[in-house]
Amino acid sequence: MSDKRKPATPKETSRYQPRATSSRTTYILAGAAVAVIAALVVGGIVWNSHRDSGGVDEAVLSENAAQIIGAPSAPQTIDVFEDFMCPVCHEFEQQSGASITTAINQGTLRVRYHMLNFLDNQSSSGDYSSRAAGAAQCVGAGEDKEIFLKFHSALFANQPKEGGGTDLSNADLARIAGEQGASPATQKCVADGAKVDEAKDAADQSETQLSKATNGQVATPTVLSGGAPVDGIMDGTGWLDGLLADKG
Known part of the structure; x- marks a missing residue:
């Protein structure tokens, strides 16, 4: 470590x-x-003491999202911060993933996904969070929203054990991407780790923005709406129902 x-x-x-x-x-x-x-x-x-406070920069949140999914005209936009090694993020995906996807498909929600990597050291390879985030960048850049959402869910379904003796190789990540319908070009991007450095930079910028929104406290999973943390995201889907109801 x-x-x-x-x-x-x-x-x-x-x-x-x-x-x-x-x-x-x-x-x-x-x-x-x-x-x-x-x-x-x-x-x-x-x-970590080296985090900024102050207002969230919407432009940075847009630029550093692994993927932005949903119509620009959607009445509600949220930022979702996760780490692919985080077991609670897996639980969040199980609880709210389907409802988020439904709202996106209904045109009522736009989601900016931010994949953080502070649990790299809890993986066997020492960099799984970053490599998985890079894989998500590849899929986000090369495929449509359906494939990205399927891949996002599949990575949590195949989540390595935190502190375990093994995790997924880039070849494993590429195989999972292919199983969700990703093209050979996207699979090669994943297998080559072509966007890992990009994902690391994005994670750092997204983490800084989340720190600004939370006065220096960053957690995964976290959801922001209008630059402010949403409460109750681990208590079912009521948090999402409330946000959508507020926007009519």
Whole structure:
């Protein structure tokens, strides 16, 4: 594990009080009140002091999304922040993925997907989150929304175990993309890891924007609406029903 995310000692942990976004286990990056150099990783909670605060930049959120799906005329736009290694993100996909897809298809929702990578060090390869995010960039660039959404769901369905002894290779990711209907060109993009560096840059920019929206505390999964965090996203689909109802 890198110095940036080395495990904290019990004494270090006791100085911080995380504010979870749900009643369930949540993956958090948060800005500490005092400057520290090393991030702390304990029990799925990651603390990082070098995060900005202030208003969200809508242009940056658009530019760094792995994929934007839904009609530009949709009355509601949300930003969804996930990490493909995050088990709670898998649960979020199981709970809300179908409802999100239905709302997109009905023209009532536009979604900007942001794939973060702060759980790289929890994967066997040390870079699975980044490689999976790069694969999503390939599929987002080369395929239509249906294939992207199928691939997005398939990666969570095939999610490696956090801290496990193995994860998916680029060849595995390419195979899964092909099973969802991705073209040979897109599969080659995935297999070659052609967009991993792009995905890393996008993850960093998206993480910074999320930090601005949450006063330095970043968690996956998180949903933003109008640049503000949405509450209750792990309590079923009521959060989405409420957003859509608010927009008529």
